[in-house]
Amino acid sequence: xxxxxxxxxxxxxxxxxxxxxxxxxxxxxxxxxxxxxxxxxxxxxxxxxxxxxxxxxxxxxxxxxxxxxxxxxxxxxxxxxxxxxxxxxxxxxxxxxxxxxxxxxxxxxxxxxxxxxxxxxxxxxxxxxxxxxxxxxxxxxxxxxxxxxxxxxxxxxxxxxxxxxxxxxxxxxxxxxxxxxxxxxxxxxxxxxxxxxxxxxxxxxxxxxxxxxxxxxxxxxxxxxxxxx
Numbered sequence: 001x002x003x004x005x006x007x008x009x010x011x012x013x014x015x016x017x018x019x020x021x022x023x024x025x026x027x028x029x030x031x032x033x034x035x036x037x038x039x040x041x042x043x044x045x046x047x048x049x050x051x052x053x054x055x056x057x058x059x060x061x062x063x064x065x066x067x068x069x070x071x072x073x074x075x076x077x078x079x080x081x082x083x084x085x086x087x088x089x090x091x092x093x094x095x096x097x098x099x100x101x102x103x104x105x106x107x108x109x110x111x112x113x114x115x116x117x118x119x120x121x122x123x124x125x126x127x128x129x130x131x132x133x134x135x136x137x138x139x140x141x142x143x144x145x146x147x148x149x150x151x152x153x154x155x156x157x158x159x160x161x162x163x164x165x166x167x168x169x170x171x172x173x174x175x176x177x178x179x180x181x182x183x184x185x186x187x188x189x190x191x192x193x194x195x196x197x198x199x200x201x202x203x204x205x206x207x208x209x210x211x212x213x214x215x216x217x218x219x220x221x222x223x224x225x226x227x228x229x
Contacts, residue, residue: 001217006051007044008169008185008192011037012176013200020200027071032202034079038086043206045090045124047213051166052126053097055184059133073104076130080110084117093121097162098132099140127166134186137162163188171216173209175201191223 014029021028037054044052057072080094087094094114101108111130141160145152150160158164169185169192177198181189195212197204 002170002219002221004047004049004170004213004216005167006053006169006171006188007049008053008055008172008189009040010055010172010174010176010182010184011201011204012174012178014202016176017200017202026068027075029200029202030072030075034075036202036204037079038083039206040204040209041086041092041124041126042090043209045092049124052124053163053166053169053185054126054128055132055182056128057098057130057132058183059098059131059136060183073107076128077104077107077110080114084114087114087118087121087126091121091123092118093123093125094118095125095127096130097127097137098130099136100130102131125166127163129184132162133183134181135183138187157187161187168192171195171212173197173212175199175204191221193219193221 011033014033015026016029017032018026018029023029041052056076061072062069086092096111096115100111103111138161140162141157142152144160145156148160150156152160163185166188169189172181172185172189172192173195174180174182175197177196177200179196185192193216195215197208197212199205199208
């Protein structure tokens with residue numbers, strides 16, 4: 001059985017889910033998708049996963065219609081308010097990656113409050129990637145290192161990334177049928193096992209995740225080495 005410390009998920013398909021069901025706006029899909037986050041988080045916590053990173057809002061998502069952006073910001077604020085009880089009951093630590101300085105002030109405040117309230121927990125850490133793009137993260141890491149007077153190397157790069165202190169991604173899952181990384185955790189996923197499913201995120205279930213983990217456990221992970229004979 002492979003060690004599974006870090007699962008990352010590109011939660012794709014909310015808009016298409018809403019359209020398939022005849023809703024006039026994509027936001028219904030985002031509402032339903034938030035429910036899946038809760039279920040997957042509880043499962044990951046009980047399974048013993050240490051980090052669950054969820055792609056909530058990318059640096060490219062600012063190109064979406066304003067009403068949808070405004071809704072997503074409001075939804076994330078409501079999500080954190082409602083889920084704090086879940087985090088406390090299940091001893092889940094909350095973190096974010098991405099440049100949150102561009103988010104609405106009330107959402108920033110909610111993020112800082114939730115981080116503070118859960119900072120002492122040692123079980124699962126749920127990480128929301130908000131206003132996150134891997135290329136942006138790498139550029140910001142370069143500037144942090146330069147400001148610190150440090151020459152970047154493969155060995156110290158992780159210290160300057162948003163994910164400093166986190167293990168590399170073991171499993172990267174993308175729902176919704178697309179098969180690309182979309183600027184998500186490019187450095188951290190260099191040797192992750194990739195899983196793509198046509199299931200739209202609001203329809204993604206714990207059972208499907210369990211099936212993926214079963215496949216993950218059967219993979220011989222070599223990290224560039226040779227196959228064991």
